[in-house]
Amino acid sequence: MNSNLTILVAPWIIPVVPRNTVLENHAVVIENGRILDICNADTAFKKYPNATMEKRPNHVVLPGFVNAHTHAAMCLFRGLADDLPLMQWLEDHIWPAEGKWVDKDFVADGTELAIAEMLSSGTTCFSDMYLYPDIVAKAAQKFGIRAAVGLIVTDFPSAWATGPDDYLDKGLAVHDETRSLSRVTTTLAPHAPYTVSDAPLDQVRTYADELNIPIHMHIHETSAEIEQGLSSTGDRPIERLRKLGLLNPKLIAVHMTQLLDEEIETVASHGVSVVHCPSSNAKLASGLCRVSELIAQGCNVALGTDSAASNNNLDMITEMRMAAFGAKQLEADAAALPAWQVLEMATINGAKALNQADEFGSLEAGKSADIIAIDLDHVATQPVYDPISQLVYSVSRDQVSDAWVNGNHVLKKKALKNIDLDSLIKKTKDWANKISTNHSDH
Amino acid sequence: MNSNLTILVAPWIIPVVPRNTVLENHAVVIENGRILDICNADTAFKKYPNATMEKRPNHVVLPGFVNAHTHAAMCLFRGLADDLPLMQWLEDHIWPAEGKWVDKDFVADGTELAIAEMLSSGTTCFSDMYLYPDIVAKAAQKFGIRAAVGLIVTDFPSAWATGPDDYLDKGLAVHDETRSLSRVTTTLAPHAPYTVSDAPLDQVRTYADELNIPIHMHIHETSAEIEQGLSSTGDRPIERLRKLGLLNPKLIAVHMTQLLDEEIETVASHGVSVVHCPSSNAKLASGLCRVSELIAQGCNVALGTDSAASNNNLDMITEMRMAAFGAKQLEADAAALPAWQVLEMATINGAKALNQADEFGSLEAGKSADIIAIDLDHVATQPVYDPISQLVYSVSRDQVSDAWVNGNHVLKKKALKNIDLDSLIKKTKDWANKISTNHSDH
Numbered sequence: 001m002n003s004n005l006t007i008l009v010a011p012w013i014i015p016v017v018p019r020n021t022v023l024e025n026h027a028v029v030i031e032n033g034r035i036l037d038i039c040n041a042d043t044a045f046k047k048y049p050n051a052t053m054e055k056r057p058n059h060v061v062l063p064g065f066v067n068a069h070t071h072a073a074m075c076l077f078r079g080l081a082d083d084l085p086l087m088q089w090l091e092d093h094i095w096p097a098e099g100k101w102v103d104k105d106f107v108a109d110g111t112e113l114a115i116a117e118m119l120s121s122g123t124t125c126f127s128d129m130y131l132y133p134d135i136v137a138k139a140a141q142k143f144g145i146r147a148a149v150g151l152i153v154t155d156f157p158s159a160w161a162t163g164p165d166d167y168l169d170k171g172l173a174v175h176d177e178t179r180s181l182s183r184v185t186t187t188l189a190p191h192a193p194y195t196v197s198d199a200p201l202d203q204v205r206t207y208a209d210e211l212n213i214p215i216h217m218h219i220h221e222t223s224a225e226i227e228q229g230l231s232s233t234g235d236r237p238i239e240r241l242r243k244l245g246l247l248n249p250k251l252i253a254v255h256m257t258q259l260l261d262e263e264i265e266t267v268a269s270h271g272v273s274v275v276h277c278p279s280s281n282a283k284l285a286s287g288l289c290r291v292s293e294l295i296a297q298g299c300n301v302a303l304g305t306d307s308a309a310s311n312n313n314l315d316m317i318t319e320m321r322m323a324a325f326g327a328k329q330l331e332a333d334a335a336a337l338p339a340w341q342v343l344e345m346a347t348i349n350g351a352k353a354l355n356q357a358d359e360f361g362s363l364e365a366g367k368s369a370d371i372i373a374i375d376l377d378h379v380a381t382q383p384v385y386d387p388i389s390q391l392v393y394s395v396s397r398d399q400v401s402d403a404w405v406n407g408n409h410v411l412k413k414k415a416l417k418n419i420d421l422d423s424l425i426k427k428t429k430d431w432a433n434k435i436s437t438n439h440s441d442h
Numbered sequence: 443m444n445s446n447l448t449i450l451v452a453p454w455i456i457p458v459v460p461r462n463t464v465l466e467n468h469a470v471v472i473e474n475g476r477i478l479d480i481c482n483a484d485t486a487f488k489k490y491p492n493a494t495m496e497k498r499p500n501h502v503v504l505p506g507f508v509n510a511h512t513h514a515a516m517c518l519f520r521g522l523a524d525d526l527p528l529m530q531w532l533e534d535h536i537w538p539a540e541g542k543w544v545d546k547d548f549v550a551d552g553t554e555l556a557i558a559e560m561l562s563s564g565t566t567c568f569s570d571m572y573l574y575p576d577i578v579a580k581a582a583q584k585f586g587i588r589a590a591v592g593l594i595v596t597d598f599p600s601a602w603a604t605g606p607d608d609y610l611d612k613g614l615a616v617h618d619e620t621r622s623l624s625r626v627t628t629t630l631a632p633h634a635p636y637t638v639s640d641a642p643l644d645q646v647r648t649y650a651d652e653l654n655i656p657i658h659m660h661i662h663e664t665s666a667e668i669e670q671g672l673s674s675t676g677d678r679p680i681e682r683l684r685k686l687g688l689l690n691p692k693l694i695a696v697h698m699t700q701l702l703d704e705e706i707e708t709v710a711s712h713g714v715s716v717v718h719c720p721s722s723n724a725k726l727a728s729g730l731c732r733v734s735e736l737i738a739q740g741c742n743v744a745l746g747t748d749s750a751a752s753n754n755n756l757d758m759i760t761e762m763r764m765a766a767f768g769a770k771q772l773e774a775d776a777a778a779l780p781a782w783q784v785l786e787m788a789t790i791n792g793a794k795a796l797n798q799a800d801e802f803g804s805l806e807a808g809k810s811a812d813i814i815a816i817d818l819d820h821v822a823t824q825p826v827y828d829p830i831s832q833l834v835y836s837v838s839r840d841q842v843s844d845a846w847v848n849g850n851h852v853l854k855k856k857a858l859k860n861i862d863l864d865s866l867i868k869k870t871k872d873w874a875n876k877i878s879t880n881h882s883d884h
Contacts, residue, residue, distance in 0.1 A: 076825065078823075078824070078825065078827075078832075078836060079825075079826065079827045079828050079831040079832050079835065079836060080827045080828075082780070082781060082828065082831045082835060083766075083776065083777055083780035083781060083831070084776060084777055085775065085776050085777050086776050089776065113821060113824065116821040117821040117822045120821060120822070121822065279767065281771075282767035282768070282770055282771045283766075283767055283770060283776065283835070284770075284776050285770040285771060285773070285774050285775050285776040285778070287774075288771065308836075311835070312831070312832075312835040312836045313822050313823075313835070313836050314822070315822065315838070318760075318763075321760075322767075324525075324725075325721065325724035325725055325764075326724070328724055328725060328726075328727040329723075329724045329727060329730065331727070332727050332729075333527065333727050334525065334526060334527050334528050334531065334725065334726050334727040335525055335526055335527050336727070338524070338525035339524060339525060377867060379555060379558040379559040379562060379863065379866070379867070380559045380562070380563065380755050380756070380757065380839065381520075381755075382520070382555065382867055382870045382871070382874075383518065383520065383521075383870045383871055383873060383874030383877075384521070384874065385520075385521045385522045385874060385877075385878050386521050386522075386524065389521040389524045389525070389754070390520075390521050390754075393521065393524060393725070393753070393754035393755070394520060394521060394750075394754045394755050396757070396838045396839055396840055397822065397838055397840075398838055398839075398840035398841070399840070421821065424821070425819060425821070425824055428824045428825050429824070429825060431825060432824075432825030432826065432827060435825075435827075436827050
């Protein structure tokens with residue numbers, strides 16, 4: 001009867017909903033991939049006597065992180081070209097490397113590397129934007145992570161598609177294919193205001209309405225983007241998108257480092273979700289997202305790492321710390337963006353942006369069992385006065401011990417279930433040998 | 443003959459001096475606690491055939507980090523009170539907790555916890571400022587880390603001393619005692635401009651000259667400090683210190699988040715060392731140190747974590763990333779403070795600040811063997827195009843595998859030689875139980 005029941009017991013459970021709450025000596029009961037119950041540990045033992053027991057005696061248990069902005073496959077470019085001015089980085093290094101190397105195999109291997117890194121560091125869902133979304137979808141399904149795969153659209157040809165119509169056609173085909181994949185959903189992913197013209201954006205809006213899926217887009221990343229938008233259209237990009245009918249609750253606006261007061265109001269009042277990428281914005285010197293003000297206006301703000309070429313990792317724990325510290329600095333207020341709030345950004349707010357907050361992003365009965373455990377018995381995270389504070393300000397990614405996605409135990413005591421690390425690292429080194437030989441010739 | 447020789451071999455050795463250099467397939471040869479040679483690995487095998495071999499086949503080897511500003515014992519307050527405005531944090535939480543709990547036992551156990559954390563994350567030297575410097579010195583010597591112990595001075599009584607004269611008397615006695623400790627040196631540590639009046643500062647300057655030791659002091663940490671200085675003395679603190687003759691190459695000025703253009707020039711031209719603490723400054727919303735401009739003016743800038751109550755860890759790898767990202771944001775230039783430069787801040791510049799750059803801070807023949815190894819065979823740090831970039835932007839503290847201090851192998855394949863972790867964590871939890879019971883009553 002109870003053979004498919006698991007009881008996960010830990011000294012601290014942070015459900016995220018209700019907000020800023022720590023349940024001590026509680027249990028999460030998992031049945032058929034879903035959370036059946038969250039209750040006192042002793043109650044759980046009595047109520048479900050035949051369940052499989054997973055005891056994590058020094059751990060904090062919480063919902064898996066939702067990394068709301070990635071270009072997963074770019075992990076193969078991690079550290080290829082750092083400490084360079086933005087345009088030199090893009091034009092002399094990243095774009096040429098992408099032009100030369102990105103194909104199906106690159107995306108398959110790079111995405112596998114990213115998924116291994118994400119599951120190992122507690123991310124159970126990622127919202128991606130890259131070429132070959134079909135390959136990304138298959139990798140997510142195969143390796144056991146949840147993904148919202150971006151159906152990328154730009155004006156420019158690439159290895160994946162020849163132009164806007166081809167991107168959309170191929171994207172819609174990927175959308176149809178992924179309906180059969182249990183852990184994969186899609187977003188329409190027009191790259192950015194400066195790379196997608198009005199006609200394809202109009203189609204994107206139409207398809208997003210028809211398919212009822214989000215729109216995932218880089219917006220107001222740099223001051224140069226604003227200047228280019230003003231000179232080419234007469235409008236700042238947000239105003240142009242408003243005129244095109246794109247400012248609505250389906251829109252996931254990534255970066256948003258350049259916001260006027262009235263734009264914060266506009267974004268919030270139109271129900272747009274914002275994805276903050278503090279490491280990428282800092283590393284590329286793009287600017288600062290006014291996160292606390294967006295939240296104060298009622299905007300849903302999620303958190304993303306961006307790619308490993310501009311971060312250089314996919315570690316949501318580091319990203320939470322960066323977000324909290326950045327907001328405190330920007331607001332000149334040590335109380336700004338407290339740990340519990342940045343944890344919401346890294347979990348439930350990402351699920352909200354993807355319109356899937358009824359499915360994951362918090363530990364609540366009925367939701368999918370997307371859960372992680374983090375071992376706090378480490379000299380750098382002792383003592384524990386407040387596990388939420390510890391999680392955001394002291395934990396490192398390598399303390400993540402376990403991850404369940406839809407109840408599947410994909411990371412168990414630090415061992416990945418579906419990925420052979422030795423062969424993955426060998427493949428990664430082979431790519432690097434090829435790429436670096438070519439890159440130094442460049 | 444060669445029984446005391448060790449050859450450490452790795453694919454990448456970063457000596458720090460010469461600057462921005464990676465030696466591939468080299469070896470560091472250690473004899474009697476010192477670096478005897480750095481050469482091609484094959485050459486080393488032939489030249490020193492009877493040496494003990496330490497192969498680290500996936501590792502980067504570099505000088506141990508010099509954490510240039512700590513209050514080590516405060517690790518026992520890690521996470522006790524976060525996300526609070528600075529004065530509320532200090533006045534309602536940290537100072538009362540210190541008043542109630544800080545004694546010899548607290549400092550002994552808290553410093554042991556800090557040393558365990560520091561050695562595990564690659565720090566081989568720390569420059570401390572706290573009550574009971576005698577206890578800190580003994581802990582450093584016992585557990586095998588190098589320390590510059592601050593002989594703290596303030597106008598206010600504490601558990602350690604009754605007032606300025608008593609602080610100085612006790613400090614000088616500690617200085618004398620530590621002469622017999624091989625790894626411990628001292629600094630004079632007047633707490634801050636707003637807590638130490640002119641007369642004791644004058645004595646500090648005199649003793650620093652007599653003993654030829656550095657002066658370690660918080661300076662220009664917050665705007666409130668500047669305002670207080672102006673209203674009580676008529677001068678900004680740096681100008682007051684200049685008049686007192688304290689601006690000289692012995693001075694280690696910590697934080698320095700509030701600097702006018704002319705103060706950058708003054709500090710640099712007087713040979714003052716600055717310690718940048720980016721995590722602490724962000725978490726407490728203190729302000730931003732103008733690091734790139736200080737370096738451009740020729741100032742020696744080192745790196746510190748500050749205490750675990752305001753960080754909340756003692757992880758120099760995270761601190762390097764914070765420093766690089768913060769400088770890029772402040773300068774609006776992705777090329778600002780590149781990885782190799784921030785690595786200098788975390789190693790040789792700390793040694794320079796402590797006037798011990800001839801002894802440690804880089805891997806050079808003749809220097810003390812203060813060395814660490816970091817394993818890059820991790821999904822989050824693959825592939826490796828540039829090991830310096832990887833180290834600053836991708837590595838986590840838990841990839842540090844080995845540390846040698848003065849040739850002693852104090853961290854070996856992640857196991858601490860001199861510290862029993864189980865009993866340390868038990869002691870830590872006992873402290874937390876006492877402190878949190880009292881703190882929640884507060």
